[in-house]
Amino acid sequence: MTIYNKLIRDNIPDIIKSDNKQYEIKQQSFTEYKNSLKDKLLEEVYEVLEAKKKEDLVNEIADVNEVLSAIIKAYDLDEEEIKKVQKEKAEEKGKFDKRIQLVSVTNNSIVEKESNKHIDFIHNLEDYLQKNVREKASHLDEDSDLLKQVFFALAKDNPLWLSLKLPREWGGLEINKTGCFMAKMMMAKYSGALAFLQAQHQTAVGMLGGCDNEIIKQKYLQDIAKGLSFCGVAFSHLRRVENPPLRAMVDGEGYRLTGNIFWITGFNIFKDFIVGAVLEDGRELYAIAPFANINKDGGKITINKPMKLGAMASTNTVSATMEKWYIHPDNIIKINPPQTIIKDSEKQVLNNSAFALGCAEGSLDLIKENAQKLQLDSVFFNYEKLSIELDNLKENILTEIVTPSKTPQQQLNLRVKAIDLAFRCAQGAIITSKGSANLQNNTAQRLYKEALVYSVSGQTIPILEKSFELVTRK
Known part of the structure; x- marks a missing residue:
């Protein structure tokens, strides 16, 4: 016996009976029926994505049109009104004839607050990470000597990469909130171990640079600016x-x-x-x-x-x-x-979401690589869905960090969404990597473990409660 529990065409029971098979059916309520039509549309769209031959594509599109007709009828929609809106959208926004792909959109209100120096800084950091860190990432998670070597090499190449919050008067970049967030996210994209280590130092640098104790500043900040001294933190x-x-x-x-x-x-x-x-x-x-x-x-x-x-x-x-x-x-x-630390954690609840978003971005890069190997339209389709979700969430969080306007509960929701997205993208990286994901040094394995770490980093009770709610969602 095969269980389906899905909406079917009206004549399917007769077809099953003619094939000398038994079946069990029920008539849905009208509310169930309307919801099932939407699920059916998604099912048929996936069939379109999987279709390779022209005749298969014709059949699947016919199924999509049939479901759309049923939705129009069930929701008592006006076909002429739909055609009118379709025409208006085509005139306003155009059709899809020119094969234009939107690569990215940047919020100008954020860009205007970044100097060209900061933008170049972020690009240079990513170039460095791609060339010197990406291929070592899995080993960096396990080899403390290698991590120390890479960390020191990063400081030697450009000390500013490890002194983002250092005041300019002490030789630092004194980068803004957006730049700090993007740099933290980028580090997490390429290596969780390196990202976590440098984040501790960056936090210490920010505290030392912002304190009123001139003796401490004189003693530590000059060496930090030169990449000769590093500092951790311990106050959670x-x-x-x-x-x-x-x-x-x-x-x-x-x-x-x-x-x-x-x-x-x-x-x-x-x-x-x-x-x-x-x-x-x-x-x-x-x-x-x-x-x-x-x-x-x-x-x-x-x-x-x-x-x-x-x-x-x-x-x-x-x-x-x-x-x-x-x-x-x-x-x-x-x-x-x-209890200042507790109050500050509530105010800065979005800061550590950079780690989760970076992990999600690294996972999406791997999913894209896997999709190109698998050549499955459904994998490309879901990769695009996750990418759009990441871009929108990142934009919302960055905007909120620069110009806060949301309630603490809304900010908490954004943080939890970042945690959840990191897990889903990492799981997607594992699934699309197939059996090789079980190898200890596989990139997908590393990303999934790092997603775990970011789910509890800087965790407060509200974050714990809210993120655990997602585990029980249907």
Whole structure:
């Protein structure tokens, strides 16, 4: 017995009976019927895409026309009105006779806010990544020595690529929000490990460059601008409001830090890291500390072994403990009000969507390559659908980042859509790669694992809840 559960032509039951077969049918409600007609139209369109011969194409188009006629009747539409609208659209927008393909559209309101220097910067970065990173991407996820080598080579070739937020007065580019987002997205497109590593450094550079402590700026920013010094970050644990894992106690003019740090990326790559701790009154202390096992001034930093991550293990992500580690006033970056990190996460909910979008774009590149090998119209068709969805989502997110106008809930929805799209595109890359996708170093395998990482990077409870809702959708 074969289960169909789909709308069929009126005479099909008689045809089945004449073939000496049994069948089970039911009459749909009118609402079910109208919805089924739309599903049927999509089914017949796919048949058109699969048709190779002229006679097959004629038959499938006839089926499409039959379904369209049924839709017109079911929805009580006026055929003459449809023809009139068709004619008006042809006069206004043209037909399809000239075989014009739209490659891309850029929002001028965004472009106007970017200098030519920034645009050239992004293009140059992509050229570099294509030539020096793309073919190594799968190995970069697993080999920490190779990742360190590529990271340092990137800094040597152009330190600005790792100092996007550095103020111009310190030799940086001080790139705008759009440029930062595009650069982060591009890094993720070519290598998740490199993207994740450089994002930690970029965050640290932004905090150091924006602080009021001139001693810290003098000590670190010049070397950062030259690509000679790199810095990580460790303050996601501050989101744990109840029973903070790392506390800061006043000690003279400075502070003593005691407790646990759950995540620090870049051990043996970054020399220092920015650490966050909670003061007795709930305020958040941010300071710079050496990224090393060290005993000094009655305090101690212990770095644990790199974690065995499912993806991006090469980033040398570790946990650590601090025992009465002394923070001198010269090493204090800032002290924020209680729960600032949570409020900032809500305000900047779209920033990390660059990772997911970059992963989606990398997956689409692979799907396109696979489509050209498979030569299946349905694969090309769905590739185009996903590409359009990505372009529209990217444009919406970029516009919102530059000129915010949406509610926090609407922004959250955009972030979750980016996470979902990354997973779907990565899954599409796996499916179209066929059996080879199961090879450990296959690009599709890497992209899918990276999509997993981006679904939990910078995750807050609202993001968790909203993204998990998509898992249960029908």
